[in-house]
Amino acid sequence: MRIQAAVLRERGAAFKIENVELAEPGPGEVLVEIAGTGFCHTDLLPRTDGFMAEPPLILGHEGAGVVASIGTGVTGLAVGSKVVLSFDHCGACPACIDGHPAYCRSFWRRNMVGRSHIAEDRAHDITGRSIGARWFGQSSFATHALAEARTVVPVPDDVPLEILGPLACGVLTGAGSVFRVLRVTGAASTAIYGAGTVGLSAVMAAASTGAEYVIAVDRHRSRLDLALELGATHVVDSTGLSVAEIANVVKAISKNGTDTALDTTGAPSVVAAAVAALRPQGTVGLVSALAGTIELPGDALATGKTVTGILEGDAVPHELIPELIDLWRQGRLPFDRLIRTYPMSDINQAEADMASGDTIKAVLIPGATT
Ligand SMILES: [Zn+2]
Numbered sequence: 001m002r003i004q005a006a007v008l009r010e011r012g013a014a015f016k017i018e019n020v021e022l023a024e025p026g027p028g029e030v031l032v033e034i035a036g037t038g039f040c041h042t043d044l045l046p047r048t049d050g051f052m053a054e055p056p057l058i059l060g061h062e063g064a065g066v067v068a069s070i071g072t073g074v075t076g077l078a079v080g081s082k083v084v085l086s087f088d089h090c091g092a093c094p095a096c097i098d099g100h101p102a103y104c105r106s107f108w109r110r111n112m113v114g115r116s117h118i119a120e121d122r123a124h125d126i127t128g129r130s131i132g133a134r135w136f137g138q139s140s141f142a143t144h145a146l147a148e149a150r151t152v153v154p155v156p157d158d159v160p161l162e163i164l165g166p167l168a169c170g171v172l173t174g175a176g177s178v179f180r181v182l183r184v185t186g187a188a189s190t191a192i193y194g195a196g197t198v199g200l201s202a203v204m205a206a207a208s209t210g211a212e213y214v215i216a217v218d219r220h221r222s223r224l225d226l227a228l229e230l231g232a233t234h235v236v237d238s239t240g241l242s243v244a245e246i247a248n249v250v251k252a253i254s255k256n257g258t259d260t261a262l263d264t265t266g267a268p269s270v271v272a273a274a275v276a277a278l279r280p281q282g283t284v285g286l287v288s289a290l291a292g293t294i295e296l297p298g299d300a301l302a303t304g305k306t307v308t309g310i311l312e313g314d315a316v317p318h319e320l321i322p323e324l325i326d327l328w329r330q331g332r333l334p335f336d337r338l339i340r341t342y343p344m345s346d347i348n349q350a351e352a353d354m355a356s357g358d359t360i361k362a363v364l365i366p367g368a369t370t
C-alpha cells in the first residue's frame with residue numbers, strides 16, 4: 001500500500017517526507033495507522049558514521065495508532081484496536097521467557113538495524129529502491145507502520161491516543177528504571193541526573209511512590225523548575241560544579257547520600273558524581289550510552305555500591321504501559337506536560353527544537369498541518 005513517511009536518506013541529511021510502498025501485514029504482523037509518534041534521541045543514532053542502521057531509513061519508535069489490518073495468526077487484536085507500538089523482542093529466548101524482553105538475545109538485530117530480521121524487504125520508494133522500515137520493529141515516522149503483533153500493546157479508548165507513543169520508550173525507560181530496577185519506595189532517596197524526557201519521567205515515577213527525597217540534577221533552570229512541579233523534592237543546578245561539588249550537594253540534601261540514582265545524561269563525569277553521592281549499598285542505573293569512559297577512584301564501589309546498565313527500563317511493555325496509563329489518569333504521571341506536538345511534515349523543526357532544548361519531547365502527527 002502507498003503510505004507517507006519521513007525518510008532519512010543520508011546520515012547528515014534533513015528528513016524528507018516521501019511516498020513509500022509498504023507491504024501488507026504478513027503472518028503474525030499488524031498494520032497500524034499512526035496517530036502520533038514520539039521523537040526520541042535514539043532516533044538520531046543513525047546520523048552517526050558507522051552506526052549499524054544505514055540509510056535510507058524510516059525511523060520512529062514511539063508510535064501509537066489504530067490497527068488497520070492484521071496478518072494471519074494474530075490473536076487478541078482486531079481492526080480498530082488502539083495500540084502503542086513498543087520495542088521488538090523474540091518472545092522465546094531465555095531473557096524474554098524470564099520477563100526481561102529488553103535484554104532479548106536478538107534485541108540489537110531486531111531494533112537497531114532498521115531492517116526486518118526476516119530477509120524480505122518490506123518498504124520501497126517510488127523508484128523501487130529498498131528503504132529500511134523496521135526500526136525498533138516499527139519505523140513509525142509514517143502514516144502507517146508494520147509491526148509484529150507481539151510488540152503491540154492495546155490501550156483503552158478514553159485516553160489521547162496521539163500522545164501515548166512515548167509510553168513505549170522514553171517514559172517507559174524513566175519510570176521502568178525507578179519501579180523495576182532501582183525499586184524506589186516511600187522511605188527512599190533517589191537522585192535523577194538529567195531532566196529530559198527519561199529523567200523527568202523518573203522524577204514523576206519516584207514522586208508517585210512517595211519517596212522522601214527525589215533530587216533532580218540538571219544545568220537548565222527551566223527544566224529544574226519543571227522537575228519541581230512534577231514532584232522533585234529538591235533540585236540541584238550543576239552548572240559550573242565539579243564532580244566532587246555535585247556529589248557533596250546531593251549528599252548534603254539527602255543527609256547521608258542517596259539510596260539510588262539514575263543517570264540519563266550519558267556524561268561520564270556525572271556518573272562519577274552519582275556514584276560518589278550514593279550511600280553504602282546504593283545503586284546507580286545508567287540508561288544512556290556513555291560518551292566516553294567512566295573513571296572512578298579504586299575504592300568507589302567498595303562499600304557495596306552497584307552501577308548497572310538499564311535498557312528500556314527493564315520493563316515488560318504489556319505490563320508497565322497499562323500501569324503508566326493508570327498513573328496518568330490519577331494525575332500522578334503527567335507525562336503530557338513534557339510533550340509538544342508537531343505535524344510530521346515539521347519533523348526537521350522538531351529535531352532542531354529538541355537539540356536546542358526548546359522542546360523536551362516532540363510528538364509527530366502524520367497528516368496534521370501547521
Ligand atoms: Zn528474546
Ligand SMILES: [Zn+2]
Pocket residue numbers: 040041042043061169170
Ligand atoms: Zn527511544
